[in-house]
Amino acid sequence: MTGPRSVTVRVPATTANLGAGYDCLGLALALHNEVALALAPESSVEVEGEGADSLPRDGTHMVLRAARRAAEAAGESLPPLALRQVNRIPLARGLGSSSAAIVGGVIGANELLGLALSERTMLDVATEVEGHPDNVAPAMLGGLTVCCTVGDEVLVQRLAVAEGLSCVVAIPDFEVATHRARRVLPETVDHADAVFNLSRAGLTVAALVSGSFDLLREAMRDRLHQPYRAHLVPGMEEAIEAALKAGARSAALSGSGPTVAAFVTGGGEEVGAAMVNAFRRAGTAARAQELPLSAEGARVVS
16 A cells, blocks of 8 residues: 555535435535545544534544445555544535545545545445445535446436536534435335426436526426425425525425525525525524535545
């Protein structure tokens, strides 16, 4: 193994599903965590920002788990590492905090230990650790990603979003664990609902790439996951409706929630306030933030 003695990786937040694109569509957002790894006599973990009081300080930390899996993929063992994580992405809010940790760990280990893993292999490793590719793909590659899994391999296409769109997120003050949100989904769905989502997922991609943002309101409607998760996020439906009334091009649950993501071409402050007020009327405190889309994925910055 050869490489630098320390490395820092900057990883963006992500919003996945985009309404109808359940488990296949993801977008990178301009909100970043930093993952710093260094060779050390013994392992240690330091966390600043989001999760500073709750994340583990041992080898079960997601960054170190991902780094270990990356080393194993290269036929190596993970040496003791000192991890310092600066978190700005809220935990368990549907903005890809776990994917940011995983991608940071995989890329950081690859660079630090000189593992020489390809981008494709790193994406496969990150997907294996996360369990699905819809957040790790945009976190690693940036922009809009369309993906699916075939066995252990991830098929992914990165696309550039037309200029002029940004994302306003309304972040409730409670967490929804992804595994809990997945458990409420039905094992089978109606054929008409599957067709409904398939057609709109394709329309979502076309609208984002072409700049036909007027199509997004209909394109991001969903029947496969939001209706089943609504009871986990009090105020979700009201926040989506409020965003649309305030001028958003579209709005949907971000990933498995509880964050609601609205896409705007202006008036972001008004849309954010409308969603926060809708959540408050439903008895849920929330905060809003407008985030540009990020064409750039995870990058080694030092």
